[in-house]
Amino acid sequence: MPKITIDGIDFDAPNNWTILDVAKFLGLEIPTLCYDEGLTTWGGCRLCIVEIGTGERAKLVSSCTYSVEEGLVVRIATKRVVKARKMILELLIAQCPTSKVLQDMAAKMGLDRVRFKPKWENCVYCGLCVRMCEEQMMAKSIGFINRGNKLKITTPFDLTSEECRRCGGCMYICPACTLRCEGPEPENVLCGRCYNELQPTCLDTYETYSCWMGLKGECGTCEIEESEKKKEGS
Amino acid sequence: MTKLLRPEQLGKLRQRISASRPKDTIISISCGTCGQARGALKVAQAFKEAIKGLGKKISIKVTGCHGFCEAEPSVIIFPEEIFYRNLKPEDAKRIVKSTLDGKIVDDLIFKEDGNSFIYMSEIPFYRKQMRILTGNHPHINPMNVEDYIALGGYKALAKALWMSPEEIIGEIKCSGLRGRGGAGFPMGRKWEITRAQKNNIKYLICNADEGDPGAYMDRSLLEGNPHSVIEGMMIGAYAIGAGEGWVYVRNEYPLAVKHVTTAIKQARELGLLGENILGSGFSFDIKVAKGAGAFVCGEETALIASIEGKRGLPRQRPLFPAQHGLFGKPTNINNVETLANVPIIIEKGADWFSGIGTKTSKGTKIFSLVGKVQNTGLVEVPMGITLREVIFDIGGALGSSKVKAVQIGGPSGGCIPQELFHLPVDYESLTGVGAIMGSGGMIVMDENTCAVDIARYFTNFLQEESCGNCSICREGTQRMYEILTGITEGRGKEEDLHLLEELGGIIKDVSLCGLGQTAPNPVLSTLRYFKDEYNAHIKEEKCHAGVCKAFIQYMIGFKKCTGCGLCKKNCPQMAIEGELKKQHSILQNKCIRCGICYDMCTFDAVVKKTGGKKCLK
Numbered sequence: 052m053p054k055i056t057i058d059g060i061d062f063d064a065p066n067n068w069t070i071l072d073v074a075k076f077l078g079l080e081i082p083t084l085c086y087d088e089g090l091t092t093w094g095g096c097r098l099c100i101v102e103i104g105t106g107e108r109a110k111l112v113s114s115c116t117y118s119v120e121e122g123l124v125v126r127i128a129t130k131r132v133v134k135a136r137k138m139i140l141e142l143l144i145a146q147c148p149t150s151k152v153l154q155d156m157a158a159k160m161g162l163d164r165v166r167f168k169p170k171w172e173n174c175v176y177c178g179l180c181v182r183m184c185e186e187q188m189m190a191k192s193i194g195f196i197n198r199g200n201k202l203k204i205t206t207p208f209d210l211t212s213e214e215c216r217r218c219g220g221c222m223y224i225c226p227a228c229t230l231r232c233e234g235p236e237p238e239n240v241l242c243g244r245c246y247n248e249l250q251p252t253c254l255d256t257y258e259t260y261s262c263w264m265g266l267k268g269e270c271g272t273c274e275i276e277e278s279e280k281k282k283e284g285s
Numbered sequence: 286m287t288k289l290l291r292p293e294q295l296g297k298l299r300q301r302i303s304a305s306r307p308k309d310t311i312i313s314i315s316c317g318t319c320g321q322a323r324g325a326l327k328v329a330q331a332f333k334e335a336i337k338g339l340g341k342k343i344s345i346k347v348t349g350c351h352g353f354c355e356a357e358p359s360v361i362i363f364p365e366e367i368f369y370r371n372l373k374p375e376d377a378k379r380i381v382k383s384t385l386d387g388k389i390v391d392d393l394i395f396k397e398d399g400n401s402f403i404y405m406s407e408i409p410f411y412r413k414q415m416r417i418l419t420g421n422h423p424h425i426n427p428m429n430v431e432d433y434i435a436l437g438g439y440k441a442l443a444k445a446l447w448m449s450p451e452e453i454i455g456e457i458k459c460s461g462l463r464g465r466g467g468a469g470f471p472m473g474r475k476w477e478i479t480r481a482q483k484n485n486i487k488y489l490i491c492n493a494d495e496g497d498p499g500a501y502m503d504r505s506l507l508e509g510n511p512h513s514v515i516e517g518m519m520i521g522a523y524a525i526g527a528g529e530g531w532v533y534v535r536n537e538y539p540l541a542v543k544h545v546t547t548a549i550k551q552a553r554e555l556g557l558l559g560e561n562i563l564g565s566g567f568s569f570d571i572k573v574a575k576g577a578g579a580f581v582c583g584e585e586t587a588l589i590a591s592i593e594g595k596r597g598l599p600r601q602r603p604l605f606p607a608q609h610g611l612f613g614k615p616t617n618i619n620n621v622e623t624l625a626n627v628p629i630i631i632e633k634g635a636d637w638f639s640g641i642g643t644k645t646s647k648g649t650k651i652f653s654l655v656g657k658v659q660n661t662g663l664v665e666v667p668m669g670i671t672l673r674e675v676i677f678d679i680g681g682a683l684g685s686s687k688v689k690a691v692q693i694g695g696p697s698g699g700c701i702p703q704e705l706f707h708l709p710v711d712y713e714s715l716t717g718v719g720a721i722m723g724s725g726g727m728i729v730m731d732e733n734t735c736a737v738d739i740a741r742y743f744t745n746f747l748q749e750e751s752c753g754n755c756s757i758c759r760e761g762t763q764r765m766y767e768i769l770t771g772i773t774e775g776r777g778k779e780e781d782l783h784l785l786e787e788l789g790g791i792i793k794d795v796s797l798c799g800l801g802q803t804a805p806n807p808v809l810s811t812l813r814y815f816k817d818e819y820n821a822h823i824k825e826e827k828c829h830a831g832v833c834k835a836f837i838q839y840m841i842g843f844k845k846c847t848g849c850g851l852c853k854k855n856c857p858q859m860a861i862e863g864e865l866k867k868q869h870s871i872l873q874n875k876c877i878r879c880g881i882c883y884d885m886c887t888f889d890a891v892v893k894k895t896g897g898k899k900c901l902k
Contacts, residue, residue: 094601095754097795111794116601131794135757138791142760166784167764176753195596195753198579200763202753 055123070114070125071099081127082136082156084143084226085177086115090186093178097139098156102126111135137162146170148235152226154242165240173228176202180221188220288556291564292443295434302435310343310384311363312336313423317350317508318540319501324373325358331374332360335381343381346432349422349509349544353410354655354662356395361423366405369393397659397681410660413679415641415649415667418625422509427544430551433512439557441628445520446565448631450480453524457627459635461647466492466583466620467694467723468799469646469712475617478607479525482615487527490611490618491518492588493534493541496580497695498746500726502651503621505663507534507541510625511548515571517624519562520631522569525617530571533588535578546573580696580750584798585618587752598754599798620724622651642668646711650722654680656729657688666710673706676729687731690814694723696743696750697803699810700736719810721803735832736815737822741769743807751800758801761792765808775835777823786812827896834878838894841869841882845890852882852891 052063057073064073069092074081084096094116101114103125111132114125126132137160144153145167153175178195181204185191192214196203206212222228235242289295312332316325329347336343351359356370362384369380369390376393383390395402402408425432433439445453458473479487491514495503506514518530532549534542549571552558560568574592581587582597589611591597610616626648630638639647646668655661658680666675676691690700699720701708708714712722730739748762765788768781789805789812796802812819821827828836841852841861848866860876863869871882883891 093754094797095756097755097757097797100795113601113797118603120603135791135795138788139757139795142764143756145764146760166780168767175756176759177756178754198581198753199747199749199751199759201749202759 053119053121053123055119055121055125057125058127064119066119068119070101070103070112070117070119070123073119073125074101074114074127079127081114082160083115084152084156084175085179087179087182087224090179090182092116093182096143096175096177098136100132100135102129102132133160136160141165142167143175144169144240147172147175147227148240148242149173149231150175150227151232154232154235157241162241169235169240174204175227176204177226178204179224179226180204183220183224188216188218190214190216190218192216193221288554289563290556292446295439295443295563299434299437299440302431306435307341307344309341311346312343312380312384313346313348313351313361313363315349315351315353315357315359315361315423316347317505318538319350319354320357320359321540323357327374328358328360328372328377331377332381335377339381339385343384346424346426348425349427350505350663351423352414352416352419352505352663352665353408353660355660356662361405363423367403368395368405368408370395409681410662410664410679413670413674414665416665417629417641417649418506418513418622418651419509419663419665421513422505425510427509427511428547430512430548430555433510437632438512438628439516441631442516442519442557443563445523445631446563446567450524450526453520453631454480456635457524457630460630460638461635461642461645462623462626462630462638463646463712464620465622465626465650465722465724467697467721469722472619472623475607475619476521476525478605479527479615479617482608484615486529486612486614487525488611488614488616489518489522489525489527489530490588490592490616491530491532491621491624492583492585492618493532493538493545493621494576494583494588495535495538495621495724496578496583496750497697497724497726498743499655499728500653500695500724502653502663502725504538504541505651506621506625507532507538507545511541511545512552513625513628514545514621515548515552515558517619517627518571519558519569520627521617521619521624523567525615527617528568528570530569531574531592531611532571533574533576533582533592536575537578542573542575549573579752580746581752581798581800584800587798588618589616598752599800601797622725643709643711645713650710650725652710652725652727654727654729656691656727657731657734658729668711669709671707671709672701675710675727676706680729688729689732689734690730690736692720692728692730692739692743692807693726694721694803694806695726696746697721697800697806698723698726699806700730700739700814701810702814719806719813721806733830733832735773735828735830736811736818737769737773737828738830738832740807740811741766741773744769744804747800747804747807751804752798755795755797755801757792758796758804761788761801762804764788765792765805769808772819772822773828773833773835775822775826775833777819779823781823782812782816782819825896829895831893831895836895837878838873839871839876839878839880839883840892840894841871842890842892843868845888847888847890849888851885851887855881855885857881 055064081099083099085093092115094113099114100111102109140162145165148169184193192212193206232242314329332345358372359370361368379390395408454473454476462472463469493503558570576582579597582591584599585606587597587599606616641648649665649667651665654664660681664679690702692700701720715722744766748766751758751762753759789809792805793802831837846868850865853861858875858877860872861869
């Protein structure tokens with residue numbers, strides 16, 4: 052069992068664990084997007100980066116794909132890490148501003164500006180649907196085509212696939228197309244920040260409530276919370 | 286061909302080949318892909334017809350690239366080493382005739398700055414080079430294994446097979462040979478790590494997926510001397526204990542594929558590949574895998590995925606390919622040029638090799654010298670030579686004041702300005718100034734090259750070639766391209782430069798593979814050395830190089846215009862007006878800055894101006 056240090060906590064990690072596994076076990080929060088417990092790790096979104104090593108040899112790696120090794124020193128939220136995460140998120144939100152998952156994450160991280168022109172795409176190429184289709188649904192009916200700026204997820208030859216059973220697994224797991232954030236306005240790509248103003252978060256606690264519509268305060272959830280607070284106070 | 290069963294038989298074969306070789310004049314014709322593109326095959330055909338009936342007095346050798354691209358199609362006449370350049374098929378008869386008479390054809394020899402050079406060794410382009418890898422190209426017909434054997438080929442293999450693998454690795458370690466693919470990892474260490482893996486099956490891969498724009502060293506080696514690479518692979522395989530090798534070569538190199546496939550077949554026929562090579566008990570065979578031209582497949586883990594038939598995506602290391610590589614087995618991947626060095630080191634010894642170069646970088650390096658130089662071509666120089674020597678002495682750049690910078694290391698490399706041309710060419714000093722050795726592309730730029738535009742060009746290449754797996758590399762390169770396009774089209778803002786720097790730094794930091802980690806280099810290095818040019822675009826709305834169309838205007842000078850009407854006739858936009866034999870003028874609102882009038886005018890009356898108001902909307 053390799054001994055590792057993660058944010059100052061010494062831990063004997065089982066051999067096949069990744070840094071993210073350890074963090075989850077210890078209750079340390081690392082934001083993730085393309086990670087799902089039921090699927091193989093991908094390491095594509097880069098949001099789960101952490102800093103490993105010390106001094107000049109310190110570097111950033113994706114915690115979901117990096118296996119623990121003896122003597123590993125991990126810091127999960129240094130300035131360098133947070134700055135990079137914010138930039139990644141900024142890029143992803145500029146690509147797909149309607150993703151509720153991304154907007155919530157932005158609120159949580161305190162991202163307050165998007166300096167790039169929004170693309171209004173419907174996909175962030177996290178690959179969750181591709182892996183879902185292949186690994187859980189055993190269908191392999193969708194996949195990536197092309198590369199770089201022409202990258203796309205689609206069925207073979209863009210035709211309706213015979214392998215696809217319309218199970219909807221891809222949509223279920225998609226962080227961009229199921230949960231839509233309707234908050235973002237063309238002038239400011241970031242949404243109305245319902246997440247920030249409704250503490251605790253609507254993502255973790257109220258995800259079935261309608262505040263994901265971006266109707267700040269209108270869904271009533273926050274009012275319930277406030278009245279509960281008042282009760283406690285009195 | 287009879288199979289060689291013992292090393293002595295190889296020696297005897299070499300003697301037999303040498304004895305049967307014609308001792309008379311040989312005309313060696315450079316017929317690499319580059320030569321063929323300029324008509325070398327027709328020249329070769331003309332030579333073959335010209336020597337008909339001359340018996341054995343003159344023989345023809347169709348070889349790989351001689352390196353001097355600017356002079357293609359070129360021939361070298363041995364044994365005198367007379368060099369003729371830019372030949373046409375009709376020159377063949379004259380050359381054959383004068384060679385028989387012992388004369389020189391004056392108008393076909395190489396001339397530079399008013400001096401004429403008859404012999405190859407005198408030409409400035411060749412004089413400063415040290416051609417230990419490429420030097421044999423003019424002597425070898427790559428389709429014929431006998432040529433390679435006659436020059437001492439496979440001698441190193443016969444020697445290595447009777448050394449212990451540890452001895453070979455020790456020798457390579459002593460030589461200080463480092464990977465020529467870009468990162469410069471010590472070769473001996475790499476072999477040692479793979480050797481130490483406990484697995485019965487191991488692989489050795491030759492990485493010939495050369496994708497940089499303007500770089501063609503590996504192609505030239507595989508085309509010109511494929512057996513040297515195969516021999517290097519065999520020695521490497523013996524050292525690490527691999528039983529199977531792969532050559533991963535891109536399909537865009539049809540000639541290289543053809544030559545390496547033929548070479549493998551011939552080596553197999555001779556018993557140099559297969560079971561129990563030369564009676565040593567070592568068995569090895571090589572397969573060829575053809576890549577579909579993705580730049581990212583030059584990255585080790587992506588290359589492995591591609592051979593396995595998967596999508597060419599890099600993966601997280603560790604585990605390294607040496608531990609878990611092709612088909613899950615320990616795999617060693619080396620670049621073509623690195624492997625071609627191996628037989629030379631084994632034959633001549635590590636001490637000889639480590640005598641060349643600097644403290645940390647040993648041996649020679651092949652660069653493809655292109656861009657604004659007179660003598661473009663492949664140059665092989667010892668490590669530690671200064672950039673100035675390569676660019677001005679070998680390349681013959683046009684006057685020192687005009688050259689602005691050199692882009693080293695391809696799209697992932699960086700721009701080095703003229704002030705730093707005193708730097709020696711080695712891994713550390715290039716990395717220190719923001720470039721990389723890379724695979725060895727060297728693009729020389731002069732005052733007519735815009736730094737912003739060149740950064741935009743390379744970023745465009747990278748945004749297309751990024752595999753798209755990492756969000757930061759995929760989106761980041763696209764956004765950098767977007768910002769740079771904005772600057773070149775006159776939409777730049779001052780904060781764009783900060784954003785470029787910040788974004789570039791983070792792409793470098795966060796990306797998974799080498800492509801992403803080096804992708805911002807063209808932007809960051811031009812920002813570092815040519816920030817004034819960026820500022821000129823943004824603040825002054827000027828492009829001093831006159832490249833970015835948004836900032837230039839074409840005008841017709843009053844004094845020089847003779848009213849010939851040539852520009853008016855050729856203008857695709859009908860933007861030029863004026864009567865015949867009278868002053869013409871350009872209608873700026875119609876002009877699309879195509880520059881045809883500028884190129885056409887024989888009186889230099891059309892002038893290019895930059896600055897003032899923005900010209901294109």
